[in-house]
Amino acid sequence: MNVLAQADTLPISEPEIWWFALSPLLTLVGGALLLMVVGALTPQWPRGLYAFVSAMIGGAAGVLAIFNWDDISDNGPATLVGGALAFDTFAMWSTIVISGAVVLVSMLADEYIRDTPNDGPEIYALLLVAAAGGIVMASANDLIVLFLGLETLSLAFYVLAASNRRSDASAESGLKYFLLGGFASAFFLYGIALVYGATGSTNIGEMVTSLANRGDSGNDVLALAGIALLLVGLGFKIAAAPFHVWTPDVYQGAPTPITAFMASAGKAAAFGALIRVLISGLPSFRDDWQPIIWVLAVASLVVGSFLAVVQRNVKRMLAYSSVSHAGFILVGVEAAAHTAGEADGGMGISSVQLYLLLYSVIVIGSFGVVALVAREADADLSVFDGLAKRKPLLAGAFTIFLLAQAGVPFTTGFIAKFGVIQAGVDAESYGLAIIAMVTAVIAAFVYLRIMVAMWQKDVEDDAPAITVPVSAAIAIGFAAVFTLVAGLYPSLLIDWSDAITLVR
Amino acid sequence: MIAAIEPSWYLIVASLLFAIGAFGLLVRNNPLVMFMCIELMLNAANLTFVALATSLGDINGQTAVFFVLVVAAAEVVVGLGILVSILRRRPGATADDLAELKG
Amino acid sequence: MLAAEVTHAGAGAFPLLTALIAVPMVGAVALLFTQRSRPEFAKLLALMFSAVTGAMALWMLKEFDQSADGFQFVSQHTWIEDWGIGWHLGVDGISLFLIVLTAVLFPLAIVGIDPHHDEKPYLAWLLMLEAGVIGSFLSLDLFLFFLFFEIVLVPMYFLIGGWGYEDREYAATKFYLYTFLGSAFMLVALVATAMLARDDLGYLTFDLVDIAEGSNFAASTGRWLFFGFAVAFAVKVPIFPLHTWLPDAHTQAPTAGSVVLAGVMLKLGTYGFLRFGLYLFPEASVWSRSLWLTLAVIGIIYGAIVATMQKDLKRLVAYSSIAHLGFIVLGTFAFTSQAISGSVLQMVNHGVSTGALFLLVGMIYERRKTRQIAELGGLQKVAPIFAAGFMVVMLSSIGVPGLNGFIGEYLILIGSFQSARWWTVVATAGVILAALYLLWAYQRVFHGEPDEDNASFPELKMKEGLVLLPFLVAIVFVGVYPQPLLDRIEPSVDRLVAHVADNTDIDADPDYTTQRGEFEPEHGDDGHGEDDGHGDEADDHEEGEG
């Protein structure tokens, strides 16, 4: 970012900028620019180099985030750039998750994209920029900034979803995503406007202060209307029922590595934003929005798990299952709501972030396998028939991911679910916790179906050969190992996640 | 303040505009027109921002509108890009024609 | 008062319990690296690992201090500190024999049963299952228990689904989802238990002993929590009417699956009731006992009746399990030393005899490729030794004195009779039915003149006989001389009963030498002794008395 030009006549006092704190963001955006500019100026790079560079940039952002985390642990959280961004462990955690997703997805995307004329820097640049947008969402301390981050992420996603131009499904998913996303963004923006009117500011910190002093003001209704619309926009992004309708179509139609990115980084960013807005910004209205979170959670759990059951397409199954996972994460949000704005924040936020991290790895792994087995939108269940006989390791990895998604012990999926359930129970949301677990049982049927196909069906004779490129193998392998190892020994992650706080 | 018009009037008019936009998105089949409807909704939001900024006496609302304008521009560019790429392959396709993914 | 834990002298050096879980687990992993084309090597490897586990379990049995009532060989390490979760293992009289049974059953299943295809994954799943089951029995941490309790579903699912019979997919899925549904409630209850206990303890922990000894749940809270646990256990047991997964799973499972399922996995439910139901929620257990007793008794009668009409031999045995486990539940909720000791013993007995029954049914299937009773007949004539083996196992299952099944059943009934009289009366009637369905099945399968298909039924082979032999020895030994088992079981059971009694108004040690039981004579001519009879029993089972 270049330093702003200053007109002599305008005494503009720019806010202090703490560059290192912004370094992950700058790395990602700068990396995107680098890819585009250098990519444009040089001839076609050697195979896989774009992906490699992209992964390195993502990794670098993650590492920088870890340094920042350390800094926050030592010196406490702060806000950045005039209160526009929060600089806290919550933001850094999201940054790490999203950056990690960039790394893994870049590795997955490599071979996938190499087969298309898109094998240039653009896709990776968009990935990186989307990641930056996601990080802004999760760190935003200002609703306008949040909106801009959301738009950055969304616009990149729209394009990425439609990026496979040989596929009608990809185009359709891109358009659907775009129209619905624009629709939802408009609601979100309108919500920001109304909340702005009611609180006099878009800055979360100022919102909290002004709301705390609001007294007996009639403005509340305006704020409530605004919250309703904010929830629509965020609900859309996190794919909570009934705002999930786009999810299955887009997840199915989008190129599979992109789907993986949406389901991981997209969700992490959206949930980050949701928590920022609700827990950080609107704790004084928690009695109003908490029931809605409850309803959204239940609706997502039920809709996601029920509809997943009747699918034939594996990508759609996973899409619906991601809806039900959103419901699960909302259980954690609901738990956090109970103590929103209080000194002891409870376990909700930590559990949500832990879930997002663990789920991201699982879902990237899952879609990574799908990407290798069924390259296009037509990932019918029958494509997976007998996978265990053809590619035992791949089938084994997929089984691990599916078991993890089902919440089987000794996988991270279980730790994640346990975390949110624990948070929910801690907040005495017993009903929600039970509903969540029961729907998890229904959802388990879906994963079992895929496993049955892989392990117990016979291979179709005319099944095309599956090749497993090295980078994808590394990504999937890492995800599988992580899923198992962190499932077995999660205490470090839990320890870290417990340190997650929101700047106040 | 000099404006005699109650801020709530603006807000109500804006909500009408917003609703018309939303209605249009639901009933129109042409993706371009649907797209325009989204612009209507964004404009409604803008009007709301400005009205509230005026009543608050706070410049931030106006700044927000500025950003929304940029967003709208970027969105249009991207959206039209997607549309073009689709409509080039399938000329005259309506939103309802793009319904292969379902269930 | 019970907090004291006994760490066995000399056992501190070697983490025996951890090894009991780790060895089969390592074996499962090791199997992954064997060659698919060398099944016999895989089998040898699996056998080795399971045999080592078995040997360690037997060594544990030998070293077990039978006079102590606390947990022994305790292994305790922090694991997930922030959530108060520890790697806490221990064994006491209640779990001891279940572990030994598990550790012995698996090598036998590995040696005795041939999966016919894909040996390597089959054996790996089996070993993983073993680790899971042993882990469940050893866990003294709620979280850890849940982990193992849940994880066993996975290998079992694959075993049924991969090596089962015609309807295996349906059965495996049903099994998985049904039991998973039960666990769903348990998970919530389990977390809530820890969370609510935190208020009493002052710190968050999932440690069973800490919570059980230190918490003091309000009655209504405890009941809800107990209910959550109970659902999971009730499905696992299974208690009527949550049983229908069992016949399907049993029928479709490969022989080893059925053996293990009946032998040890169902015990996870009844064991859970003892370890986590009664121990954690004595008040709620006592409060809800009428429900459990009633369901148990219904299960006994109902399972027997339905078993009688089964056409599929495996299904019949499966339904008989429902009846048998009804007895165990009955004993559990009788809260007397005899009944609970009987329940614990019966868990082992049922594992042995029903395990052996499934083994034998599996052998029949191997030979005849059918389980339909109608297609069998006259086997005793062509295979008398086989029939004799079946007969002994069957008699054990019926509960004929001198064999193991009787001892457990009898202890359960005699103990239950003292505190849950009328339920016990009905349950005792179930003993009649057990004879009916098993003998009828035996008659149809073994008696009569063999037809053409059955005339060539091969006699018991040497190898099969050797696999069957330990079962038969156990059946007779326990039937004739159960004392070594009871001596080890009883202190822990007494401790549990005392714990329940401390927290409720149940009398842990009723004095039987004075008059207490009233058998209501039809004449009603004798009313004396009415009052002192009630003091000994739970205050809330008047419905049974009146």
Add this chain to the structure above:
Amino acid sequence: MNTTFLEYVVFFAASVMMLGGAIGVVTMKNPVHSALGLVLTLFGVAVQFVAQEAHFLAAVQVIVYAGAIVVLFLFVIMLLGVDRAVDLSIEPIKIQRPLAAVMAVGLVALITAAVIEAGDAIGTLNPGTGIDTATVEDPDSNIQQLAQNLYNDHVLAFELTSVLLIVAVVGTVLMTRKWPKRSADEGSEVGA
């Protein structure tokens, strides 16, 4: 007062313009006409801005929206040749129109209800320091204030818009670049 009356006139005129244009967007059979309806709305909004002394925004609204965005729309319409009139009397999805009506009416009713309920309280909580309006002495005051706000409090957002524009650029490049035809898999690959 005259001024006030004038404001009413302006308000209603602008509102009619705005809403009429919006209705035009929705009801016009030809997308070109819809685009023109959009222009009308945008101008209406711009007038409303002016009425609220947001002159700079009004100007930008006209330039960016009417000048750039609508032109882009029209350009695409022409480029793709989709400027055909469509029959709007047919609705293939039966429930759609009632649904849309319910939604629209609900939206308006609820937000209006909220606005009316809020009533005089609007703008009372945490009011700002005031908006400088263009005066004869200082015609740039609004612009200056805006700029100051933009480059001070919202500098990060401002920079983010640049990122947004990068996305737009890269995205458009990606979407509209010509792909070599591949005869083998040309055609539908959409799943059944």
Add this chain to the structure above:
Amino acid sequence: MLELVWLIPAFPLFGFLTLLLAGRKLGEPFAGLFATAMVGASFVVSALIYFDLLGMDEAERSHTETLFSWVPVGDLQIDMAFLVDPLSIVMCLFVTGIGALIHLYSIGYMHGDPKFSKFFLYLNLFILSMTLLVLGSNLLVTFLGWEGVGTCSYFLIAFWHTKDANATAGKKAFVTNRIGDFGFMLAMFLAFGAVGSLDYAVINDSALAGTLTVATATGIGALLFVGAVGKSAQLPLYVWLPDAMAGPTPVSALIHAATMVTAGVYLMVRVNPVLGAAADWVPTTIAWVGALTALFAATIALAQNDIKKVLAYSTVSQLGYMFLAVGTGAYVAAIFHMITHAMFKALLFLGSGSVIHGMHDEQDMRKMGKLFKLMPITASTFIIGWLAIAGVPPFAGFWSKDEILLFAAADSWVLYAIGIVTAILTAFYMTRQVIMTFFGKAHWHDNADDHEAQGDFKPHESPPFMVLPLIVLAGLSIVGGLVQLPSVGIIPSEWQHKLLDWLHPIVEFGPSAEERGIGEAIIVGTTADDLQIPLMFVAIGCALLGIVVGWLVYQKRKIKAFEPELLRDGWHYDDAISWFMGNPGRAAFQEIADEDQKVIDGAVNGVATVVRVSAGEARKGQTGYVRQYAGVIGIGVVLLLGWFVVIRGIL
């Protein structure tokens, strides 16, 4: 010597194990001889212990030999312990004694059977169980034997299991016995709850001491009686015994006549103090059940044509007598009749077996006749048995039956009347049997074609292994009465009531017992006691009446035989039960099993179906039309706004 009591069961156990491991190698006839030797050894041990006891004071004649602690849990301490006292040793004597004879007989009877050694395996196991039953010092050890004999009975009834009827009969016996066990088990539970122990000593002492409440004693007594009804084939559970004749004849003799079926009587006597302490209705019920069973079974026996079925019903009837005795407080008489009955009924069964053997497995008496000359020893001994059971003095049966009738008369003249009618019927049907088999007209050659040896078929006398036991048993049947001669003037007093004296104090008697209402009933001073000698002549008269009428009907054919179908079919009682079990019972079971699938499993699958169907419907909502998705979102918006604005804001 008393400490060696464990040898009594140990020998048959050893025999059992040996045969189990090496039975086939031993083969015929050594397996049989070995088994016989084992039982014989047991008999010898029993006899030695008997003499040992004989030499002791009455008070010392009780010894508990504990082998090991069997089921110890808390207050429940059950030892594997044997109680040596006059009652148990008497039981042992006749169980092992008669058992040994029947073993011997079986060597001949089972000649040529492919499962020869297995038969003896089961027999030894049976003897083991039976000795455990009688020697057990507590209810549970008895129960072990009780069930053991039941199981052996099952094995042996179904010994020739390839025939469906045999297998069914075996199963029927087992299951019916289990119904009785139900009572037995509950009685144990009740006893444990009441006295904290299952030892006979503790239970009986507590009954004697009066610490056992009437209610408890009533419960224990009544429930044990339920057990006894099952095992001893009384109404209403007798149905299994006639069917049990499907087993080899020695089995019928040993198990279903002499020993096992009398276990119920033994048990009742064993706990007689409890019966004494129980409410009055318990012994009364026992007496009535016994009397009615005696009469009922006798009527059925009138019309049976199967040689063994007659004896089977006769056994039921005689067991009824024993229960009549128990119910009227004549415990000693019950034991006395048990012993004599064991002798003559074993004799009769073995005799019938000999006939069947000689007739090449023909059991229908209508196809026999005039066998006396062909099978003289069998016939002679059978006739002795006949006279004994008919109640002709001085044969054993007369004395025991007479004593029972005396006590019945003392208790109730109605019971006595039933008893005496039964006595007439007994004499009648036994006469019928003897005549149809050994006298009258020979029918066996009419049906020669049915037999294996066609043409030259001729019934023949049995081999020595079979004949020898017949002779011994015949001798015993003659002199058996000596055990307990009545107090009638002409008999020397030191010969009187030997058994009564021997069984004291197991069966209490005397004034103090009378006062407490326990022990042997005291009939001194009753009308019946005064009429003892006349009653004796009445009994003799009745026996002769039955014999004479039988002779007239079947030998002389002066009177037309009266054998209605109703009696032949056993009053249709068995049929009714079978019909009930087979039709409505089975249908009900089937119904429940079907409901399990339909309702309970249906509910489970129904839930799955509901999920699938509802999801399938919901799936249709995901139409693929982007506008509709927007509509869904729009509705969501309105709902959310409604909540926030209306419900939370305005209201």
